[in-house]
Amino acid sequence: MGINFKQLKKLNEGKTKVIYENPSDKKTVYMRFKDDITAGDGVKHDIIEGKALVDWKTNRDIFEYLNRCGVRTHYLSSPEEKVSIVKKLDLKINLEVVTRRVATGSILHWGGETEGKRYDPLITQFHYKDDFLHDPLLDESYIDFIVHKKNGTEYKQMRExxxxxxxxxxxxxxxxxxxxVDMKLEYGIIDGRVYLIDEITGGSFRLWPYAKDEPNLKQDNVLAELNSSGRLDKDTYRMGEDLEKVKSKFEAIAMITDKFKDVSI
Ligand SMILES: Nc1ncnc2c1ncn2[C@@H]1O[C@H](COP(=O)(O)OP(=O)(O)O)[C@@H](O)[C@H]1O
Ligand SMILES: [Mg+2]
Structure with missing residues (x-):
């Protein structure tokens, strides 16, 4: 049986998910995961059969954990495989918010940053979400300006x-x-407040296993403490690994997040 999506109005379709109306509760929507994987602002694109199921599990376990932690998220439940119910967004904040603990990836090209440098406090980058413009980085005062134009105090809330x-x-x-290592998140306004929205899956972050039993993660550079070649994330796809290998990494992530329910807060 399950939910008959053919009968439901499609509200939005993105690269990895489709959003459908929920006729029985207009304040919520269905989020249905797809098997698509993309990189480079959608230029690189493939289908990995079974990826939707793996992403749905990862997303469910992460959001259920965050809700337990008291983080304000849009996530409500996951009624069937590949489908979640979330609070419907009133206003989208067109930003991709990138947070970094350890330097790697694009930041190495910008400032001559050394790979493995540890940021404490975390650093945060606000990118305007637009594939065509390649998600340009915004100046902080400009974001403040946009937010105040909308008569909000969301920027401060969003940072926290x-x-x-x-x-x-x-x-x-x-x-x-x-x-x-780092992570990309999205935010939106629901009932006048900022909420964490969208998805958190293998494509949302970089995960590097520890290289030793008791790494020293408080030093200025932690590259030698971590096993970056054992990475469990979408970088395998960006680097051109075969799709089965990419899928196995995403499955490994889902096996870990499955255990988040046992993590005490
Ligand atoms: N709580 C929500 N309510 C309504 N739409 C949402 C919600 N969370 C995410 N969305 C929207 O779902 C759409 C599809 O997501 P996705 O496939 O990740 O798109 P994209 O290709 O833009 O990254 C996006 O437009 C996103 O803003
Ligand atoms: Mg997305």
Whole structure:
């Protein structure tokens, strides 16, 4: 049986999910995961059969953990495989918010940053979400300007919510000897407040396993403490690994987040 999506109005379709109306509760929507995987602002694109199921599990376990931590998220429940119910967004904040604990990826090209440098406090980048423009980085005062134009105080709320989310997830992965290196999140307004929205799956972050039993993660550079070639994330796809290998990494993530329900808060 299950939910008959053919009868439901499609509200939005993105690269990895389809959003459908929920006729029995207009304040919520269905979020249905797809098998698609993309990189480079959608230029690289493939279908990995079974990816939707794996992402749905990861997303469910992460959001249920964050809700337990008291983070304000849109996530409500997961009524059937590949489908979640979330609070319907009133206003989208067109930002991709990138948070970094350890330097790697694009930041190495910008400032001559050394790979493995540890940021404490975390650093946060606000990118305008637009594939065509390649998600340009925005100046902080400009974001403040946009937010105030909308008569909101959301920017400050969003910053706090974002740091809390990162720290909660970093702690959870640490139980499994994995470092949350960096992460990309999205936010929106529901009932006048900022909520963490969208998805958190293997494509949302970089995860590097610890290289030793008791790594020293408080030093200025932690590259030698972590096993970056054992990475469990979408970088395998960006680097051109075969799709089965990519899928197995996403499955490994889902096996870890499955255990988040046992992590005490
Ligand atoms: N709580 C929500 N209510 C309504 N729409 C949402 C909610 N959370 C996420 N969305 C929307 O779902 C759409 C599909 O997501 P996704 O496939 O990730 O798109 P994209 O390709 O833009 O990254 C996006 O437009 C996103 O803003
Ligand atoms: Mg997305």
């Amino acid at each position: 919510l974002n740091a809390d989310t990162f720290i909660h997830l970093e702690k959870a992965f640490a139980h499994f000897k994995i470092q949350l």
